[in-house]
Amino acid sequence: MRLLKRGMFLLLLKLTIALESLWILSLLTRSNPGLNPSSVLENSWLEYTDSDDSPEKVCNCSAILQGEREALEQAKLLTVTKDFHKSVHIPDEHYVNATEDCSAFKLRRKYLTSPLSQEEEDFPLAYSMVQSFERLLRAIYAPQNIYCVHVDKKAKSSVLNAIWAITDCFPNIFLVSHPVDVVYAAWPRVQADLNCLADLYNSSTQWKYVINLCGQDFPLKTNLEIVRTLRSLRGGNSLESEEMPGYKVGRVRNSHKIIDGGIQGTGKAKEPPPFNITIMSGNAYFVVSRGFIRSVLEDRRVLALMEWFKDTYSPDEFLWATIQRMPGVPGSTWPHRKYDMSDVNAIARLVKWQWHEGSQDSPDTVYPECHGSHVREICVYGAGDLQWMLKQHHLFANKFDIDTDPVPVYCLEKYLRKRALSGLQ
Structure with missing residues (x-):
């Protein structure tokens, strides 16, 4: 009986979201005549909505992405509110329990279970991930891609158990075969990536490109946008490479x-x-x-x-x-x-260095001031950075910290998922 009630609830939820999507679809098709309505409706239940009951739903992401002052001030206020931080914190043990039923976990978290286009299916990507959090994984996950996750040997057992439980639910995500004890600014940090790269290269998936990530990265583009950008490289690579300062x-x-x-x-x-x-x-x-x-x-x-x-x-x-x-x-x-190619020109990562921030009127300014905080002279993005970030050509940005400010990640999640499902690439 409990399973029957749960099934009815999920069905009603899908129907509700579908009805909301019909209204959105009418607006999209009017402004985008080439849009395929059937593909949008088929996947509409995968869109992230306030009915998902995420604590960050109190934020007005649409207003934040448009740079509206009131919405940005509200988001800033949340970052110093203890009750809000308690409500968004997810303990490691949660994922161990949540993944006992993998099908339910993937359904509840709205993971993509099939490629959204033939173009993406024909161009699989590989990811080397040094540590991770589940929201990053969900944001970049596609079933045709392949993912190697490296967990620092120093990591707490609760972290390892949580990541293992999540990866065990997906056939195309695996833990690296040879984890290392990562040391900041030393060779083991490189070795962690190398071990994942070797595992990815020796896998059966014939991926086209590989991107390396850490837990404080987040995408700025959908999977299809990433695929199209990488196709345009025509076999070339994109990374910072300059004369030694x-x-x-x-x-x-x-x-x-x-x-x-x-x-x-x-x-x-x-x-x-x-x-x-x-x-x-x-x-x-x-x-x-x-x-x-x-x-x-x-x-x-x-x-x-x-x-x-x-x-x-x-x-x-x-x-x-x-x-x-x-x-x-x-x-x-x-x-x-x-x-020579700078990090600004390469597509790999958007990073705001504190000494390059400033007023647009200054000839020495590379990008506007950080709206979050700084760690090791790197901007940890706030909600006020989003409007600027989404105008850049980079595939990913760094740094985000969901423990101090989850709002930028939440709004990016919603924006990218809606964009991916609507076909507005």
């Missing part, structure tokens, strides 16, 4: 080692890089082709270079950028500085 030189010229869970200089100078390779500067984020990863795993020059990088400081800021400029690596560019 002077203040970073010591990070790669001098030897470092891990001591008591941190990285310290040894006072010893390193030998020059192998094969006379020019070291380039970049960051930890990349969007690269399958061929690029083949070179990472098999090219003897790259293997020698990685060995050389193991005692440098923050090697993830240099390794990927350097490989991208090596002749013969699929999708690479020439090492000449005319081919």
Whole structure:
């Protein structure tokens, strides 16, 4: 009887949402004659709505995305409200219990169970995820893609259990075969990605591109928009890769080692890089082709270079950028500085650095001021950043922190899901 009542409730919920969608559909088709009404109605129940009873529903996301002051002030007020933070916090144990019935979990959380288009089905993507939270996974999940999740060996057992429980519900999501103890700014951070990349490359899914993520990333584009952007690269890669700035030189010229869970200089100078390779500067984020990863795993020059990088400081800021400029690596560019690419021009990640923020009138300003807070001189986005962010060409943005401010993620979730289901790409 309980199952029958639950089934009737879900049916009524779907019907209610469908009726609401008919009204939305009439507006969409009037302004978009090429829109396929049947595809919108078929998937309308997957849209995120206030009936999902998410605590953040008190926010007016439509107004926030339009930059309306009152809505932004209300969102800002919520970030300092203790009761609101208590209501949005989800303990790790919740996911262990929620995934006991995987079908119910995927239905309740509205995971996509089939590709939304043939174009997306024909262009599977791979994701290397160093740690994760479920809302990021749900935002990027598509059944034709493949996902490797690396959980730090230092992570609490409750975190590992929660992530394992979630991944066990999906055939295309798996935990990395060789987890490592991640150390900030040291080689193990790179090794975590490398282990996932190897597992992804050796999987049966013939993915086209791979994107690496961490738990504080969130997408700015739908899966179809990402697919179309990557198709336009025509086998090329997109990541920051520039001439080495002077203040970073010591990070790669001098030897470092891990001591008591941190990285310290040894006072010893390193030998020059192998094969006379020019070291380039970049960051930890990349969007690269399958061929690029083949070179990472098999090219003897790259293997020698990685060995050389193991005692440098923050090697993830240099390794990927350097490989991208090596002749013969699929999708690479020439090492000449005319081919330098900044993080602003690359599509991999939108990051606001504090020293580049400022007034639009200033010639030194790269982007407007952060509306959230700062951690290690990087903006942790607030609701006021969303309108600007969605105008950028990047696929993902960093950083978000749902523990301090879940509103930006909530509004992005709703925006992207509605966009994906409506076909407005």
